[in-house]
Amino acid sequence: MSVLGNLLRDLVEGCAEVIDLTAPLSERTPVIQLPPPFANTQGFSLQELSRYDERGPAWYWNNISMGEHAGTHFDAPVHWVTGKDGPDVSQIPLRHLVAPAVVVDKSAECVEDPDFLLEVAHLEEWQRRHGPLPEGGWLLYRTGWDARAHDQAAFLNADETGPHTPGISVECARWLAERAPIVGLGVETVGTDAGAAHSFDPPFPCHTFLHGAGKYGLTQLANLAMLPPTGAVVVVAPLPVVGGSGSPARALALVER
Numbered sequence: 279m280s281v282l283g284n285l286l287r288d289l290v291e292g293c294a295e296v297i298d299l300t301a302p303l304s305e306r307t308p309v310i311q312l313p314p315p316f317a318n319t320q321g322f323s324l325q326e327l328s329r330y331d332e333r334g335p336a337w338y339w340n341n342i343s344m345g346e347h348a349g350t351h352f353d354a355p356v357h358w359v360t361g362k363d364g365p366d367v368s369q370i371p372l373r374h375l376v377a378p379a380v381v382v383d384k385s386a387e388c389v390e391d392p393d394f395l396l397e398v399a400h401l402e403e404w405q406r407r408h409g410p411l412p413e414g415g416w417l418l419y420r421t422g423w424d425a426r427a428h429d430q431a432a433f434l435n436a437d438e439t440g441p442h443t444p445g446i447s448v449e450c451a452r453w454l455a456e457r458a459p460i461v462g463l464g465v466e467t468v469g470t471d472a473g474a475a476h477s478f479d480p481p482f483p484c485h486t487f488l489h490g491a492g493k494y495g496l497t498q499l500a501n502l503a504m505l506p507p508t509g510a511v512v513v514v515a516p517l518p519v520v521g522g523s524g525s526p527a528r529a530l531a532l533v534e535r
């Protein structure tokens with residue numbers, strides 16, 4: 279049987295499964311909040327055009343509005359100044375949107391410390407157990423933060439010193455950009471950088487280094503707990519917004535059972 283025929287048979291028989299990594303989009307979907315004087319993104323909203331009524335007797339439809347970086351979304355290299363000459367979201371090679379994914383799980387550590395940072399040593403330890411990070415693939419960083427995605431305050435977890443959400447150290451971000459064979463980093467939090475990364479040196483190192491290296495971000499992922507450490511294939515579908523810095527995306531994973 280063909281490769282795709284085998285895949286479809288395995289899906290029907292339950293030997294393979296599709297997992298939705300996408301947060302539902304609604305007016306309650308959390309969005310990042312930047313402090314003044316920075317401009318903020320719109321959250322998601324629906325504006326009803328007609329619902330089987332005098333505005334459209336047989337049809338229901340809406341306009342939608344949202345920022346490019348609302349909900350589960352894709353960050354293109356051009357999102358950051360270090361990647362300003364890189365591809366926009368309409369120019370991402372399709373091979374990078376269907377790719378192997380591995381999961382590094384630090385959810386237990388993040389319960390103890392919401393400012394937990396992934397270090398190069400954690401990834402070296404992970405690689406000793408599971409093998410190398412995938413060439414041309416995605417590193418998905420599980421922190422348990424998706425459990426907070428129903429509540430913007432819990433999700434952003436901010437106090438007077440700013441947001442406290444897990445992330446990646448400066449050195450580890452540089453390592454992922456320059457040394458690791460991955461094309462992108464996926465996280466459960468509102469952005470690829472830690473909540474406190476505004477005060478790192480450099481600030482927002484994941485954005486700075488990954489986008490500068492032509493790599494991608496994928497945020498507000500759900501259900502990473504349902505993925506194996508290795509062996510999943512992710513299918514990420516950002517809208518091809520011409521000139522766009524990113525896009526809300528449907529992110530799916532194919533896993534073997």
Ligand code: MN
Binds near residue numbers: 351353524
């Ligand atoms: Mn973003």
